[in-house]
Amino acid sequence: MNWQSYIKSFQSYLKIERGLSKNTIDNYSFDLFRLTQFLEIHEIKTNPITISEEQIQEFIYAISKEVNPRSQARMISGLKSFFTYLIFEDYRKDNPMELIETPKTGRKLPDTLSMQEIDTLIGAINLSLPEGERNKAMLETLYGCGLRVSELITLKISDLFFEEGFLKITGKGNKQRFVPIGTTTQKFIELYKNHIRTHVSIQKGHEDTLFLNRRGKQLTRAMVFTIIKNLAVKIDLKKSISPHTFRHSFATHLLENGADLRSIQLMLGHESITTTEVYVHLDRKHLTQIVNQFHPRK
Structure with a gap:
């Protein structure tokens, strides 16, 4: 088999057995495409079974000049998964990625919006346009429920359980969870929907997709990014924000107001609580307030 045959088999494994999303599979595939492109340009004749650690090291060294450490780390992780799969399927006995180290990236925490900034952003939406009410409902849902942008655009009308106070969310790997939704967010969704x-x-x-574009189809991730970026420019917000900023703010504000980490983990749909800890950060001022309020020797 050639590279493409092995990659196609790997893609099927990621989709069917691992249940990964299309975006994740596309990222893994792009990493492998860049590797095969490098081999082709440098006329290195090898395949997934015979490629050596040295040849992969050459590729990673070349890539390190083009991408930042975070992207490089993600690429190495993707390649490791591919060769682990080949071993799992008995295509090869060793993993050429085994001794290749992932660059240290540190923890890059995204910007968090304050309540006032969120109100100002949403308040800047032009409600005289038909898409205004839609955009308001979307941003209220992103922040009110802590959704990923992919979960927002795929949300169905049949996923709304307003009487029970929940949304049914299909997250990464098609895993489903129920997320509480407040009456304020419900009101904005109902207004748009009805x-x-x-x-x-x-x-x-x-027909069942909740948030539609002007052509009556599901919105794209890029469109939601654009809506948010334009609003940030409109209010002259000096922060780099995206749909994920609302999710991060949702978690941070809950934690700062006394919610426990385990509950936030369940609402965000994280398998590991470590993931929740990474971006539900607290500033030192808030930590000082916690000690002053709760420690017996304050």
Whole structure:
């Protein structure tokens, strides 16, 4: 088999057995594409079974000049998964990635929005436009429920359980969880769903999709990014923000107001609580307040 045959088999494994999302599989595939492209350009004749640690080291050294340590670390992780899969399937006996070290990236914590900044951003939405109410409902849902952007755009009307106070969310690896939704967020979704969405000409296959674009189809991730970036420019916000900023702010504000880490982990859909700890950070001032409030020797 050639590179493409092994990669195709790996993609099927990631989708069917690992249950990974299309975005994750695309990232893994792109890492392998860059490796094969490097081998081709440098006329290195090898395949997934015969490629050596030295040849991969050459590739990583070349890539390190083009990408930052974080991207490099992600790429190495993707390649390790590929060769681990080959060993699992008995295609090869050793992993050429075994001794290759991942560069230290440190913890890069995303910007967090304050409540005032969130209110100002949402307040800047032009509600005189039909998409205004949609955008307001989307941002309220991102922040009110701590969703990933992929979870937001794939949210279905049949996933709304407002009487019970929950949304059914399909997260990474098609894993489902129920996330609480407050009455304020419910109100904005209902307003959009009952008064704006009903005037959209819905395309076949998107009848159950909650948030629609002007053509009656599911919104793209890029469109949500653009909406948020434009609002940030509009209010002259001096922070680098994205849809994930709302999720991060959701978790941080909950923690600062007394929620326990385990509950936040369940709402965010993290398998490991370590993941939750990484970006639910607290500033030192808040930690000092916690000690002053709760420690017996304050």
